[in-house]
Amino acid sequence: MLKDITLGQYFPGNSPLHRLDAMMKLLLSVVYLAVIFLIRNFYGYALLALFTFALIRLSAIPVKFVLKGLKPLLMFIAFTAVLNLFMTDGTVIWRVWFLTVTREGVAYAVAMLLRIVFLVLGTSLLTYTTSPIALTDGIERLLKPFGKMGLPTHELAMMMSIALRFIPTLLEETDKIMKAQTARGADFQSGNLLKRAKALLPLLVPLFISAFRRADELATAMECRCYRGGNNRTRLNASKIGRIDYFAGGILAVFCALILLANAA
Amino acid sequence: MPLYIGGIGLIIKAENLSYTYAEGGPFEIGALHGVSLTIGKGELVGVIGHTGSGKSTLVQHFNGLLKPTAGSVTVCGVDTSAKRADLKAVRQKVGLVFQYPEHQLFEETVRRDIAFAPQNLGLSPTEIDARVREAAALTGLPEALLDQSPFALSGGQKRRAAIAGVLAMKPEVLVLDEPTAGLDPRGREEILAQIKALHRETDITVILVSHGMEDIANTVGRVFVMNQGTIAMEGAPLAVYSRYEQLEQMGLTAPQVTRLMKTLCGVDVCTVKQAKEYLLGVLRRA
Ligand SMILES: Nc1ncnc2c1ncn2[C@@H]1O[C@H](COP(=O)(O)OP(=O)(O)OP(=O)(O)O)[C@@H](O)[C@H]1O
Ligand SMILES: [Mg+2]
Numbered sequence: 001m002l003k004d005i006t007l008g009q010y011f012p013g014n015s016p017l018h019r020l021d022a023m024m025k026l027l028l029s030v031v032y033l034a035v036i037f038l039i040r041n042f043y044g045y046a047l048l049a050l051f052t053f054a055l056i057r058l059s060a061i062p063v064k065f066v067l068k069g070l071k072p073l074l075m076f077i078a079f080t081a082v083l084n085l086f087m088t089d090g091t092v093i094w095r096v097w098f099l100t101v102t103r104e105g106v107a108y109a110v111a112m113l114l115r116i117v118f119l120v121l122g123t124s125l126l127t128y129t130t131s132p133i134a135l136t137d138g139i140e141r142l143l144k145p146f147g148k149m150g151l152p153t154h155e156l157a158m159m160m161s162i163a164l165r166f167i168p169t170l171l172e173e174t175d176k177i178m179k180a181q182t183a184r185g186a187d188f189q190s191g192n193l194l195k196r197a198k199a200l201l202p203l204l205v206p207l208f209i210s211a212f213r214r215a216d217e218l219a220t221a222m223e224c225r226c227y228r229g230g231n232n233r234t235r236l237n238a239s240k241i242g243r244i245d246y247f248a249g250g251i252l253a254v255f256c257a258l259i260l261l262a263n264a265a
Numbered sequence: 266m267p268l269y270i271g272g273i274g275l276i277i278k279a280e281n282l283s284y285t286y287a288e289g290g291p292f293e294i295g296a297l298h299g300v301s302l303t304i305g306k307g308e309l310v311g312v313i314g315h316t317g318s319g320k321s322t323l324v325q326h327f328n329g330l331l332k333p334t335a336g337s338v339t340v341c342g343v344d345t346s347a348k349r350a351d352l353k354a355v356r357q358k359v360g361l362v363f364q365y366p367e368h369q370l371f372e373e374t375v376r377r378d379i380a381f382a383p384q385n386l387g388l389s390p391t392e393i394d395a396r397v398r399e400a401a402a403l404t405g406l407p408e409a410l411l412d413q414s415p416f417a418l419s420g421g422q423k424r425r426a427a428i429a430g431v432l433a434m435k436p437e438v439l440v441l442d443e444p445t446a447g448l449d450p451r452g453r454e455e456i457l458a459q460i461k462a463l464h465r466e467t468d469i470t471v472i473l474v475s476h477g478m479e480d481i482a483n484t485v486g487r488v489f490v491m492n493q494g495t496i497a498m499e500g501a502p503l504a505v506y507s508r509y510e511q512l513e514q515m516g517l518t519a520p521q522v523t524r525l526m527k528t529l530c531g532v533d534v535c536t537v538k539q540a541k542e543y544l545l546g547v548l549r550r551a
Contacts, residue, residue, distance in 0.1 A: 010289045064289070179330050180369035183361040184430060185353070185385030202381065206372035209416070 011128040024245040029126045034126030069124040085109040107227040136161035172191040274306035281336035296322040298494045311481040312474045314491030315516035320474045328359035366427030370415040382434040400429035421452040438470040466537030479520045482535040507533035
């Protein structure tokens with residue numbers, strides 16, 4: 001179960017997608033996500049699928065692994081699709097009992113489903129190909145203009161990078177405690193909702209304790225090394241926007257144009 | 266010391282066991298490669314090996330927490346990777362004390378924490394109470410501590426409480442993954458002595474994972490040496506430790522007394538006690 005959570009995971013590699021500058025990749029991803037909502041017809045989605053698949057191939061990450069990111073969201077996706085299927089008004093094409101399915105409902109449900117799938121695929125591709133450190137560096141640089149307005153950009157970026165850094169650690173810890181309690185006869189999988197919620201207590205208490213202990217240790221370690229915010233800090237590996245980034249931007253622009261063309265079709 | 270003979274009284278059997286973490290992912294790690302071993306009923310065996318050699322991974326197969334990627338593990342007659350294997354029954358028979366077990370404590374009082382396992386077994390309150398007392402006594406936890414919060418205990422006391430939490434299940438097999446890690450010498454000796462006493466007084470099978478070569482030599486009857494996910498050596502501590510050059514190649518060091526006695530007198534010993542007896546014998550003859 002825990003093995004399915006791929007959020008925030010980084011898949012090391014040296015593909016063109018990995019080599020893109022993190023800030024540029026973030027910007028391009030935002031454009032990609034926005035474009036998903038502009039699509040109006042089947043051609044657009046076909047184009048989007050093609051483009052996304054090409055990106056996955058380019059990233060050299062196994063398709064199976066990228067699709068695995070969808071697994072924890074399967075329930076949510078199905079729920080959204082079903083809700084849209086039955087709740088949209090329009091020309092009725094099917095009616096059973098109190099449920100009605102409309103032509104618009106079908107179209108809307110399919111569109112919704114595709115949108116969520118591609119939103120997830122797009123964002124997973126971003127986190128798979130960008131190390132957490134590069135990602136927060138990118139965010140920090142993106143937020144820089146707001147820093148002048150008093151936004152604590154460095155602190156925000158630091159908080160994010162710590163959070164991202166600790167996702168795998170906490171998952172590992174959860175796995176370990178779960179195993180230890182299972183060895184003492186705890187059962188996390190069966191019983192009704194209330195019983196299952198109660199069964200989580202032996203997992204959550206030790207997990208919180210260890211999380212707070214870690215937070216405390218990390219804070220101490222940072223202070224011991226004289227860490228103090230972002231002013232005048234320089235980077236060991238300063239990243240720059242280069243040719244490959246402009247090239248990627250160009251490709252995405254062409255893609256956007258094609259989508260708009262498809263919309264007109 | 267009861268020894269495993271032929272197929273009689275066999276309790277754990279691993280055949281060609283391999284295990285891979287995160288199979289198919291980018292961080293795939295092969296932790297065990299073709300491990301075969303048998304452990305007899307009532308044995309007290311040790312598992313040693315360098316960090317990352319797969320000891321913890323191996324022992325988690327003994328109660329079905331991990332299932333082999335290839336090969337098979339049979340525990341108390343149950344094949345743990347079989348589709349309909351009753352893993353709950355296996356976990357009840359095989360008590361596993363994890364590395365740093367104090368991280369699993371969660372209840373308000375020590376008493377209730379120790380009672381967690383027997384409660385999950387669905388025992389009666391009187392039986393649970395009896396088991397909590399018994400387990401606390403076995404691990405040397407004073408009664409007075411039972412009504413304190415487990416988080417208020419010292420490190421060694423927490424460790425004892427956590428071990429008691431597993432003992433309260435009354436398992437047939439007790440697996441301890443580095444029960445003495447991070448304890449002071451006195452706490453280490455006490456816990457090992459309690460394990461030995463428990464093994465002597467009941468017919469429990471004990472599997473002890475440890476980094477302490479001397480602790481193992483003083484405690485167990487048979488030892489498995491793990492190296493990079495395989496079993497490199499197996500036998501009585503004396504026989505294994507006498508090949509200390511090989512052990513050193515695997516990143517392990519035989520007890521100092523073993524090396525000293527080999528250099529001084531060319532004899533194989535693995536505990537200070539054996540060395541003392543040998544030297545006394547030499548002196549008497551002289
Ligand atoms: N939950 C896990 N996920 C991925 N890899 C793991 C996990 N647990 C262990 N490993 C890997 O499996 C290998 C064997 O680890 P294991 O914990 O069994 O070693 P060990 O002999 O118990 O070491 P130690 O003496 O440090 O406790 C190591 O390479 C380790 O990195
Ligand atoms: Mg270990």
